[in-house]
Amino acid sequence: MTAPLSNDLRERVVEAVLAGEPCRSVAVRFGVSVSSVVKWSQRYRATGSVAPAKMGGYRKPVLEPHRDFIVERIR
Template structure:
């Protein structure tokens, strides 16, 4: 996954757009997409910050409901394979 661009760059982009320069020219000047200029400007107007929001999220543990069963099977036969456990 790609890391977010620096806050310094974001602030310079938003500053240029706020100074009246068009989004397309700001994007070309700083080497970012036009949609990034628009989104960062909107975020700045909405929250006063250009900092990126959290990336990723919480992944639900799919095997959690079966934890006791799996632990019991492994305790009974420690050499069991994933295929054997599945069967």
């Protein structure tokens, strides 16, 4: 998965949409997909921010319940 695009780019894209420019022409002008333009605009209207949501999440260690057994076997 790639890193999110900069907030500066996102803000400029949303400003262009709010100024009345169609999403397709904004996408072409800034070199991003139309779906990104739409999603960023929706995020701005819903939250007032264009910042990306947190990526990833907490992943519980799979082997933790077996730690003692594994350490004992290594010894």
